[in-house]
Amino acid sequence: MADPNDILGRLAGFGLFQKRIIAVLLFASFLAGPTTFMGSVFAVYTPPHRCYVQELDGQESSSGNKNDEKTTKFLSTTDPNVSDIISRYIPIEEGADDELRWSQCYMYNNTNEGNSTANNTIKCNNGWRYFKEPGEFTASMEFDLVCDNAWVVPLVGTFLMIGLMLGSIMGGYVSDRFGRKVASLAGMVALTVSSLLMAFTPVWIGIHLMTLVQSFANIVRIAFGMVLINEICPNKYRHRISVSNILLSSVGAAFLPLFAFCFRNWRYMTGAIGIVQIFALLPAIFVLEESPRWLCQNGKDKQYKRLLHKAVQVNKNKLNETEMSELENKRLQVSEEAGEKDTNKEKLSYLHLIKIPFLRKRIIIFSLAWLSVCSSFYGLSLNANNLKGNRYLVFLCVSGAETPGHILSMLTIQKIGCRLTFVIFNTITGCFLLITPLLQSVNNVAVIACNVVGKLFASGCFSLLYAFTGDLFPTLLRSQSYGACSFVARISGGLVPFLLYLGITLHESIPYLVLGVISVASAFAVYFLPETKSQPLPDSLEDARLQSRYNQRIACHR
Template identity: 85%
Template structure:
């Protein structure tokens, strides 16, 4: 007798019904892309600054205020500033004006008068015309500088909580419920960031924002995988992440057009409404999830709707045939598959073959989160125009996803990850060597690293769900993403060490992580041309085909 998936695929077909759902999810990913780094990179960006000195700055009118803080070694710098501001060595060992101290008295050459005190009248920010960030509004510098990397940590905490919560909600209440909930919360939290009167509000709303975004993204990926036929599954999954990256590349444009951080975040919140409204009317629940949970009434209703949109003649006899198939809730299936209705995160640890997979995937997500977000957050520390630098680093994601999509079709997900993440690790390790040679070479290494790490990022979203049964699929994403955010929460402080201790530290840490996870990934089975596993037994059988060549040779003939 045909497998349940074969019957569902035949009854529902693949047409307008599925393509509408795919289009809405892809469109939502595109519009949500710019929200990921809006707070951590642009909203709390800190421009060059020094203590505000009335004698120096009070006499300048707004029309002739300088926008660039010249180095003490610059030939054009005025000698007057040295009477009020001391110098210090930055993290790159270059001489600069002190950012937090000023002379107690005008320096006269007498050592007794050369005493410094903390800035007692605020700071002078050397910003671009019209630029106004949260760091400037709330003076997040000097003693309050720790607040800036903390916002990225809140972002990672939100991703961590959203990962573990979203996986459970998606598997327990459905893909559609989780996806719509995430989209609503993302829209509201992004809008609220622009109205917060205190800096802690940015942190809390960024936490909610990323909490919602990861729920939207993970449940959307699972829904895409379960809607698409096998031959399109990986391509559509990678396309989802690809469009998110294309959307991220528009963030510098948003930041450039809306120089005020409140206008920028408010505009991004309004943009989310364009994805939320069509999603409410178009998204439908996954047929796989309904079937595995025995929700026959809702399954029948959606099947008839799908058949109508896809112009398929669906008869009552077809529905009778579907009901005859063994389901997750039958006694036979329960005995064979450890009562699937109660599968939870604990089964990912209790069942040996699932435990091996979740550990390897967790390591892969751990390293990828570190390198991917580390390269993004480090964009502000690279020399050059920050809008163009971020655009170059973010723009590298698009060809990375395309290259990943093409490579997956040739050699599968596993070997693609091994190759891509090894290259990422090597590029990161050689970057410190080039730092003393040429800044353009450092930016180029960041771009190459972002290209291959982004390719791995989309690959993991496509690959992770392939090795877990339907009622653990979303929870597998949640568990891996949860573990990944542990390192993600520490990445901003690793980047901070690069600015305060030595600039090579972030690259060395991230590079070692990447190579280690690439080695571990080789021990997972390949899933090229294979259908998604419905049951634990389906997932267990995948381990028999551990090589790429074996998978290609013994391709399962079941199709969705």
């Protein structure tokens, strides 16, 4: 079948017209990176806290001499062994990390009468005292999202996953119905507006709703921006530019700690990130063009011709009558072949992924793989606040591991293929997750290192699955396979924040053990899938079925 993209490249060349569109999309991916975990990691961060006691904390507000400064020093510590003053009012409890701390939700009742006993405690009735850094002010502190309201914090991560899930499903309809350009621009506009609105929300539910819109817009922008890149680039550069799009988004996410460090107030941080998105939106409005493949297949003849003439003009090429005639013949050929394909194609749906035995086996294994990778990737990202040490540097290390993970994955796939790469990478991820609880009481630096290495290989698995999943399903079920696996992955990702919450309230080793076991199990299951290295994509059910026989012949030969 004639490719309208090849026609565009051959007649207009690969010049300024294509390069400036690619540059705008890559720049947008870089600037949108910090929005991924903005709300769920830094905006709702909860610092150590205890009940506010008027007899204690009222002194700090009126400090004016050395004695008051000394008292303030004692009141600003989270270590129960430092101050005997607080112990008269606040009981001591054991945290999830087995360390003693001031009770975060209870205080002694009738302290003036000396009845400071464990059986005479009440809930905090006068607010909380937060042990924060200078200038730090988060949404958890503003809305008191602690104790009975602590469940609100992990719910932000759940809304993040719901937005990603809805964006994956609904974004495809918008892209196919209205075009790649419309989908990409709509995602950028929604991302900018939601980031700015989050900075002014008067209630905590506004953070959740704006996080949902952000994640929805982000997946639409990056997914269909990548589709536009693939459909406007020559095949020679397509894979490299697509990988660069993912890498720049990861690099941009690594700048989130810098925003959070410079803007300690969560409203200033979210507002600043929203303003930054405008710098990507404005050039995109004037530079982005529609996909030539989409225009041709949807019968947009006038727009397609106009796009070609504009590309030729911008690239400073000249089109003679012979080339124009060739263009028209090729365009008609594309339309005829597309119509013939639509007439003859077999109707396949999601039900065929369950009805057909060999497809059912593959979709179950891939669903487990997507579930484990999504859980590990987002779990390690969202857990950065729970690690000891400077949370800005910790998140920078954990998020910075994504870039080398993507690069290492692509290099390894070329050598040994997708199947073995996933088995090795996800096994390593699971092993580092499982050994982390053994190091928590020994060395905090080793714990952070395990998280960084785990995130590196989890990132590699994430980019690998986007390539590997489509290799094992026929053309007419390829998009459905992505949708089914992504749906399962986002559901599991939505439960990850509550798994981390169990680590905070019960024991900090719980998330690592659960995620580690799932990672190792999925690596074992993927080993039984066929290898697709050096094989063409299957077009029909029979092509997909023969992939298993091809791997059996390879095994016998070995």
